Amino acid sequence: MKSKSPLTLQQLIYSSFLLIFLTVCTLLTGCAASNPLDPAVTGPFHKPGNFYLAGQKIPEQIRRVAMLPLTSPQNDLSSRSGIDALQPILYVELTKARLFDVFPISNEKLAEWTGKSTWDRDEVLPAGLLVTIKEQTGCDAVLFSQLSLYRPYPPLAVGWRLMLVKADGGDVIWSIDEIFDSGEPRVMNSARRFTLENERTNAELAKQIGTGYGSAFPSRVAGWEAINSPRHFAKYAASAAIQTLTRK
Numbered sequence: 001m002k003s004k005s006p007l008t009l010q011q012l013i014y015s016s017f018l019l020i021f022l023t024v025c026t027l028l029t030g031c032a033a034s035n036p037l038d039p040a041v042t043g044p045f046h047k048p049g050n051f052y053l054a055g056q057k058i059p060e061q062i063r064r065v066a067m068l069p070l071t072s073p074q075n076d077l078s079s080r081s082g083i084d085a086l087q088p089i090l091y092v093e094l095t096k097a098r099l100f101d102v103f104p105i106s107n108e109k110l111a112e113w114t115g116k117s118t119w120d121r122d123e124v125l126p127a128g129l130l131v132t133i134k135e136q137t138g139c140d141a142v143l144f145s146q147l148s149l150y151r152p153y154p155p156l157a158v159g160w161r162l163m164l165v166k167a168d169g170g171d172v173i174w175s176i177d178e179i180f181d182s183g184e185p186r187v188m189n190s191a192r193r194f195t196l197e198n199e200r201t202n203a204e205l206a207k208q209i210g211t212g213y214g215s216a217f218p219s220r221v222a223g224w225e226a227i228n229s230p231r232h233f234a235k236y237a238a239s240a241a242i243q244t245l246t247r248k
Helices: 010-032 077-097 107-114 129-137 185-209 215-221 230-246
Strands: 051-053 064-067 101-102 141-151 157-166 174-179
Touching: 010 107, 051 215, 051 230, 064 077, 077 101, 077 141, 077 230, 107 129, 129 141, 174 185, 174 230, 185 230, 215 230
Parallel strands: 064 101, 064 141
Antiparallel strands: 051 174, 141 157, 157 174
């Protein structure tokens, strides 16, 4: 009987790689079978429903919108800090939507023009308010914005009450009254998906300009800032509310 010849070095290396490959495949298959897909990818997701949009889209003649200072029905410390933190976020998300030019009006300017530093959508407005704002800004429409709810601790929550009216006549073009509560699974999934998508975009941009750290964003945050950071969650809530401007 002939004895088997010993394995060559090349054969040993090949066998080792094959064993490692099969082991990894087995582990990956087991993980895939035991762990469901991330709900930030699969859903279900939250769709804002309490909004009104006149017509199928914003009229083409609405090219410039005057954004009034953000208000709140409460006057506590949390609400005031929410106004300071979320007003610039709302402005940025409106600008990113590229639906119209946004002209933010400061409290000081509004007081100078109208005698009052804030105006709410539920107030009885002076007859010449919209005319004055149009004359001072050249706007086609005016946006009233209110932070109806602000909870900067888990479960995070942001409530937006927004109303866009024509500068001529005051007809309502769009309005929304929606509370985004991260304690609701659909909202949490949507917030994490929004954060993941934005971090992925940021990572690609960072990679293109050669900063070197862009690729770490998605794996580092995994979308969880959306339900742990008031700032990240507010970005999602503002973006989700503004998206209703483009759909019926």
